[in-house]
Amino acid sequence: MSQAQLQELKKHLWNIANDLRGTMGADEFRDYILGFIFYKYLSEKTVNFANALLQEEGINEPYYQLDESNAEHLEFIEAIQDNGIEDVGFALAPKQLFHTLAERGRQADGFILDDLTNTFKAIEQSTAGTDSENDFANLFEDLDLNSTKLGSNATDRNTLVTKVLSHLDKIDFDLSNTESDVLGDAYEYLIGEFASGAGKKAGEFYTPQAVSTLLAKIVTHGKTQLRSVYDPTCGSGSLLLRVKREVKDVDMIYGQEMNRTTYNLARMNMILHDVHFSKFDIKQDNTLTKSLKLWSQIRPSLPIGQPILCFYRMIVFHLTVNLPQKPKQIWLLYSTCCINLMKMARWQWFFHMVYCSEAQVKVRFVSTSLKK
Structure with a gap:
């Protein structure tokens, strides 16, 4: 995403936040905004996919203008939806597209909440x-969309949702740009500006993109392809996606997240970054208590995890991985306060990753002190 696009995105997100501010907590309207961003992405992907198929058939009429009451148009719509489910994993009718509903909502009698709810279903x-x-x-x-946090009555809720859709309708997602990271940029901006405190109170930590990028470069050094990558505490999936970006190909992405909302965001993130539905498997459960047997059967080639950042001490685990073909080395950075280091959960998390690796792992600990 270019700087101009990023600034435009931030401007619209700020305007949306102003509309939602006061009606709900920052972490709540963050999730609403990201959900609507994902819906817009699905719509734009559908339009691009459908228009390409229509052009192959010599039809210049855009998908959003097809009318289901027209028998010929209906035949095209059904064929496009069948192909869409097979190729991109889902289907949207022309009347269910983001821009169509946003445009209807802006009309004087534009009540769209019911249609929007039905579209999600x-x-x-x-x-x-x-x-x-x-x-x-x-x-x-x-x-x-029926939550009173959006308004005390249906009319107020419809007005607020229409404002949100109208702001997002002005953003160009630039789907042709493979380097574009709209959801990642939006998530980081919303966390940083509005919801960082709420997340920390809940014991959640969002890894900044710069840190994820550094970790991804470290663990993929010397690699061009991965059979599989696994993050046992994947959050919104940003680290998994950064690893994928650093190599030419990842055959399969695995992740697990306990928080239900964040788990949904992780799946959205995979789809939004054009990871085919057959190429990722994100589970929602407690990694330490319920996933050991499942993931040990998978044996991912690269288990990864985000560091827990602090100012007191950094522990560097130097892992020498003895693979059947040739030795490889992985540097895994894991930061924590010395008191937290002794907590059993930290050790459980680390040894879970070691156990789930397909390699035999030898561990050496190196401790370095950091000044405040």
Whole structure:
């Protein structure tokens, strides 16, 4: 994402936050905004996919203008949806597109809450019985459009949601740019500006993009392809995606996250970054108590994890990995206060990663002090 696009994104996010401010907590409207961003992404991806198919058939009419009441148009729509479910994992009808509903909401009698709720359900239902079902199941459950936090009555809620959609409708997601990271940029901005305190109180830490990038470069040094990568506490999936970006190809991405809302964000993040639904598997559960057997069967080639940042002490685990072909070395940075280091959960987390690795791992500890 260019600096100009980033500034434009921040401007609209700030305007949305101003509209939502006072009606709900910062962490709550963050999740609403990210959910709507994801919906806009799905719509734009659908439009690009559908228009390409229409052009192949010699039809210059854009997808959003197709009318389901027209028998010929309906045939095209159904064919596009069938292809969409197979290729991108979901389907949207022209009347369910983001821009269509945002435009309707701006009209004098534009009540769109019911249609918007039905659209979210339709996206999930379109995947029923398909390979992408688990990746889309309950993905929009945090977007409760009937919540009184959006307004005391349906009219007020509709007005507020329409304002949010109108702001996002002005943002160009630039899907043709593979380096674009709209959700990552939006998430980091919203966390930094509005919800960092709420997250820390809940015991959650968001890894800044710069830190994720550094860690990804360290653990992928000398590698061009990975059979699989696994993050046992993946959060919104930013570190997994950074690792994927550092190599030419990752055959499979695995992750686990205990927080339900963050788990949904991780799945959204994978889809938004164009990771095919068959190439990732994100689970929602407690990593230490319920995933050991599951992930030990997978044996990912690269287990990763974010550092817990502090100002007192850094522990560097130097892992010498003896693979059947040739020895490799992985530097895993893990930071914590010396008191926290002794807590059993830290050791459980570390040894869980060692156990789940496909390699035999030898561990050497190096302690370095940091000044405040």
